[in-house]
Amino acid sequence: MATKPVKLLGFWDSPYVNRVQFALNLKSIDHEFIEENILSKSELLLRSNPVQKKIPVLIHGDEPICESLNIVQYIDEVWTDGPSILPSHPRDRAMSRFWAAYIDEKWLPLLWEVYEAKEEDSRTTLLEKVREGLVLLEAAFVKCSKGKAFFGGDSIGYLDIALGGCLGWLKGIEKLASVKLLDETKTPALLGWAETFCSNEAAKNVVPEPEKLNKCLKEFQAQAAAATK
């Protein structure tokens, strides 16, 4: 089953796509990356994810799997000889899933809202909420890592991947708004974690460079605005 071809439909600036890339790299899975233009979706994307029409989509053989965290779990369950992504104890797995869901439902959407914010006031309020979320995640990191380098312990795990995918946008915002979101006083452990994560083999050629990302997102926003006129 693990020898069928693997394709990943996505775009390099997406946190959701980055997550899948980390997982594929961690497990050393050969794959073809098919770049999608989300303002002009390909037939393949529409056929593979007819319900949501979103990236990322992993196509394994001819079977499509959608939703980044679903894909990461799928990869973990199929490629069992690489390092494990989810922890082995059900309670630790529940904890990882809880915080990943928190990131997706409450925190990551704030980052996109910062990019979309038209006024300084709304941006300031959003940045404050981002920081509050990071303080919660700092506590979660301290608890999950138990003094080790990653949420997953000695090696990158599910929650590292879930939050690691957000580092591109987080650093992009720090550059764009000239602010520090991860800082030495409020989130020292996460600051250290981010550096370790970004220099890891699985992540280093995946996390987008802030200036390149911001330029790309600005162009995307302009194109999206023009498309709706």
Next chain:
Amino acid sequence: MEETGGVKLLGFWVSPFAQRVKWALKLKGVQYEYIEEDIYNKSPLLSKLNPVYGMVPVLVHNGKPISESIIILEYIDEVWKQAPLLPQDPYERAQARFWAKFAEEKVRQSVWEAMCSSGEEKQKAVKSAVEAFEEFEKELKRRGTKFFGGETIGFVDIVAGCISYQLAVHEEVGSIKILDSSRFPAISEWIKNFLNHPLINEGLPQKDQMFAYFSKRSKEIASRKMSHKTA
């Protein structure tokens, strides 16, 4: 890996999220102590066990809390292996997780929004709900089985199951019509089969009590929205 430590469930009588957990525990024959929480007057216990959200359900197993209904379902399935909720095959599991998320975010959520909103917002929400139902109907038809999980109740059935006993009440409270049995025959049949299971039907909240509760909630949400608009 079966653990025989104590199981407690903190819930609220009308919460569809807590109901999911009750169904899972019952289907697996797991004994548990149920603790009714007043979510409008939260106990120190609830705040301690779920400090991030302060919401039900919370499952406490061997003294450790787990929150968020769908995450609790996966935990239950991993600890108690009998009557599995998720399929064994990784691709089928990924499909089940996808459709469970869809059932929660697109199906249940859009019905709730349609019930609580008015005017143009309500029309938009009803349209979203109908579209979500169409996707769900298509998938149920494609599978052609009694339940989403096959011939027995599974993960997606439990997550989507709240519509089986609450949708009609939401429709009445919100003066909306979403489930037309001629338009959605597969969903209508699925609801019938689901509610026919004795463990599913047992102990569900009474219709008139749900109607009173959701009417009140709906009015509170509407007046909150109005005060935000005029503030």
